[in-house]
Amino acid sequence: MATKQAYTDSFFRSLNKLTGIPMSRIKDYAKENNPFNILEHPMVVEPNERQLEKIGKLKEFISSYNVLKMNQENEKIKFSSPKDAGSYFTSLLNGMKDKERILVAFLDNSNSIIETKTISEGTTNMSVVYPRDILKMALANDCSNLIMAHNHPGGTTNPSKEDIKLTQRIVNIFKPLDINVIDHIIVGGYSFSSMAENGTLPSKSMDLANYNPINFTGAQEQSETYETQKEALSIEDDLEM
Amino acid sequence: MCQILDLEETSEEKVKKVIGEKGLRAFINTLDDLGIEPQEIERIKALKEVIDAKEKEILNLEGVDVDGN
Numbered sequence: 253m254a255t256k257q258a259y260t261d262s263f264f265r266s267l268n269k270l271t272g273i274p275m276s277r278i279k280d281y282a283k284e285n286n287p288f289n290i291l292e293h294p295m296v297v298e299p300n301e302r303q304l305e306k307i308g309k310l311k312e313f314i315s316s317y318n319v320l321k322m323n324q325e326n327e328k329i330k331f332s333s334p335k336d337a338g339s340y341f342t343s344l345l346n347g348m349k350d351k352e353r354i355l356v357a358f359l360d361n362s363n364s365i366i367e368t369k370t371i372s373e374g375t376t377n378m379s380v381v382y383p384r385d386i387l388k389m390a391l392a393n394d395c396s397n398l399i400m401a402h403n404h405p406g407g408t409t410n411p412s413k414e415d416i417k418l419t420q421r422i423v424n425i426f427k428p429l430d431i432n433v434i435d436h437i438i439v440g441g442y443s444f445s446s447m448a449e450n451g452t453l454p455s456k457s458m459d460l461a462n463y464n465p466i467n468f469t470g471a472q473e474q475s476e477t478y479e480t481q482k483e484a485l486s487i488e489d490d491l492e493m
Numbered sequence: 494m495c496q497i498l499d500l501e502e503t504s505e506e507k508v509k510k511v512i513g514e515k516g517l518r519a520f521i522n523t524l525d526d527l528g529i530e531p532q533e534i535e536r537i538k539a540l541k542e543v544i545d546a547k548e549k550e551i552l553n554l555e556g557v558d559v560d561g562n
Contacts, residue, residue, distance in 0.1 A: 263546050266539035270497060288547065309497045313540075314547055317517075442551060 259287055270310055272303045292349050315346060328364040331357075331399065334446030338437050341401035344368075345439040352379050354402040354468070356386060358395035363434070366393045372468070377405070381418065381466040383425055390431055398426065401437040409438050409445035411452050414469050419447065420454040421466055427457035498536045504529035508537075 259282060267287065268275040277297050278287060290297050291311040294304055331337045337357075345353060354372040357365050369389055372379040379402075390398060400419060419436045426433055435448040447453035495505045507527055512520045521541045524534050 259546065263542055266542040269536055269539040270543060286550075288550065306497065310543070313494055313497055314544065317544055317547075 263287075271299070271306045273297050273299055273307070315348075316344065330362060330364040331359070332363070334435055334437075334449040337399050337401075337435050338439075338444035338446055341399075341437045342439050342442060342444050345401065345403040346442050348403045348439075349405050349407075351375055352377065352403060352405055352468075354379055354381060354400065356389070357399045357401070358390055358393040359397040359399065359434075361396040363397060366395055374468070377469055379468045381468050383421065383461075383466065384463045386422065387425060387463070390426065390429075395431060397432045397434045399435045399437065400433065401439065403439040407440040407443075409440040409443050411436070411438055411445065411447050411450070415447070416452055416454065418466055418468050420458060421462060423454045424457045424459050425461040425463070428461065494540070497540060498533065500533055501530065504533050 264275050264278050264282065264287070267273065267278050267290070271290075273290070278290065281287065281290060281297055285296075291307055291314065294307040297303075299307060329340060331340070340357075341355065344355060352372075352374045353370055355368055356371050357368040360366055367389070371386055371389075372381045374380065400422065402415075415436065415438060419433060423433050433453070435446050436453060438445050438447070495508060498508075500508060504527075507529055508520070511527065515523070521537065521544070524537055527534065
């Protein structure tokens with residue numbers, strides 16, 4: 253079971269050195285709160301402009317640190333399971349609580365990453381996805397498979413109907429080109445869910461490819477269970493077939 | 494990373510070279526031979542401390558006993 257972590261004076265001094273926020277203010281905040289929340293909600297320590305900028309950079313570095321490590325430990329990052337993909341995308345997206353970011357990893361035929369790109373960055377509950385841009389990137393990378401991922405700033409990891417619809421639109425574009433969408437990872441906080449693992453990943457092309465921009469509102473909090481989602485998906489399948 | 498650490502241009506080049514050769518983790522763990530300013534080393538150590546605390550927190554959230562209790 254998770255226990256409350258104790259932070260040392262040395263840790264507070266380090267945060268002070270890196271951000272410029274006075275140590276007393278950091279310690280005061282940390283009496284009742286997790287000091288890492290300062291990176292997510294910097295205004296709680298009333299930073300000046302310079303300190304705010306430093307907090308932002310530190311937050312960005314910490315978010316990408318695990319991926320940097322993985323990148324250097326293995327020249328190629330290979331996905332062998334939804335857990336591999338989930339860990340990778342969680343490292344990239346776990347710090348994002350103020351906006352939604354959608355990423356795509358373009359993979360070769362052994363599911364090693366050729367390139368990972370941000371395809372959309374929106375507000376807390378709205379992004380615009382341009383399928384034409386994803387297609388251009390996929391062709392430029394000559395990929396065989398791809399994995400999509402996005403974060404739910406609210407923290408839930410259940411795929412919403414919008415998530416499934418977005419994935420279906422992308423499958424409709426790539427399936428006829430023999431490029432497989434092998435998963436869609438949803439990150440909420442430090443957790444993730446895999447649509448492939450949950451059985452909610454659309455696998456067949458259900459309609460003609462539609463390249464119009466997609467207004468995506470997938471980050472809305474959803475309380476539906478996977479069963480409800482799967483049911484909705486199978487009804488749509490029945491209607492289309 | 495170099496932006497967080499406010500490194501001088503020459504120090505930044507040295508850091509990048511070492512990270513390229515040894516990797517990020519090894520770099521953070523062996524700072525003494527870098528030949529950069531002591532205050533820059535202090536800031537790198539500070540970054541290491543924050544990263545370590547974050548890693549510990551994540552393990553803790555995942556239910557891993559990081560303190561051996």
